[in-house]
Amino acid sequence: MSRPKFVQFFCPVIEVLKELGGSGHPAEVKDVIANRLNISEQERTELLDGGAPRFDNQVAWARFYLVRAGIIDSSRRGVWSLSDKGRAIEFLSYEEALTIFKQIHSEFQNNGNSGEATSESDEAIGETIAPNDTSVSDDSSYRKKLLEILLSLPPSGFERLCQRLLRESGFEQVIVTGRTGDGGIDGQGILQVNPFVSFKVLFQCKRYTGSVSVSQVRDFRGAMMGRGVIVKSGV
Known part of the structure; x- marks a missing residue:
């Protein structure tokens, strides 16, 4: 050998x-x-x-x-x-x-x-x-398949996926609130920094190709009071 x-x-x-x-x-x-x-x-x-x-x-x-x-x-x-x-x-x-x-x-x-x-x-x-x-x-083919699956999900399905992702990342009490007239806010959760500090975080789900534009971030900031994250799927 x-x-x-x-x-x-x-x-x-x-x-x-x-x-x-x-x-x-x-x-x-x-x-x-x-x-x-x-x-x-x-x-x-x-x-x-x-x-x-x-x-x-x-x-x-x-x-x-x-x-x-x-x-x-x-x-x-x-x-x-x-x-x-x-x-x-x-x-x-x-x-x-x-x-x-x-x-x-x-x-x-x-x-x-x-x-x-x-x-x-x-x-x-x-x-x-x-x-x-x-x-x-070389996982490029897997990434492509994953993106295809994400883009094929209905809006509610993608929001639920984002909800699970945030939970896996340490957020608690994550709920989906997406609805018409909500200013683009799709949900909210609690981020526990330590036993004494926690704060509410709003999130927005984006599912398209390209980068999130400055204007979209600005609109999101205008629709919320406090901290927020944008969860994006795409290339």
């Missing part, structure tokens, strides 16, 4: 996550690794045939195998974090990293999981997009 280049990043990923307190966002982890290993800007911007940065993709492959080995927990909200097993590792040599790769890769081949990890056994693995890592995937 050949030695995929991304195996060299197993130990740096673990070390950087430890340095960051046990967890970190993918871009943050990759930046620290690049600085620590003196990865040049040219190397960082070199692209695969699919358009993803080769360096980012190799680090993502390292993370993928470390997840399968139980060293990193599955991503939660785009955050990479060490498991108890990962935190207990003081140092991982290249040979130990290679052993992990061979073991996990062998499991994929035995289980026939070609959908998650290619059956290739050499460095060509790293030339394909790493699974389950949207930060390096």
Whole structure:
């Protein structure tokens, strides 16, 4: 079996996550690794045939195998974090990293999981997009499909989606109030800053292509008393 280049990043990923307190966002982890290993800007911007940065993709492959080995927990909200097993590792040599790769890769081949990890056994693995890592995937087609779905929603459906989005972002008591003659205000909610401070926020839903114009923002400000946000869908 050949030695995929991304195996060299197993130990740096673990070390950087430890340095960051046990967890970190993918871009943050990759930046620290690049600085620590003196990865040049040219190397960082070199692209695969699919358009993803080769360096980012190799680090993502390292993370993928470390997840399968139980060293990193599955991503939660785009955050990479060490498991108890990962935190207990003081140092991982290249040979130990290679052993992990061979073991996990062998499991994929035995289980026939070609959908998650290619059956290739050499460095060509790293030339394909790493699974389950949207930060390096070419997601332009998914964005297009998502926008098509959003634009096809009825006005009430889009308002409900915005309501859910605000709730997921920490707003409470979010209600939709959109109606004719409301000055463009579609709903309101309460943003709890801390146990002592909260304030009412009005929101307006915009669903079209192009930017929100200055005049539309001005009209929205004129229709409300207090703070507000504009939730926009489009390109």
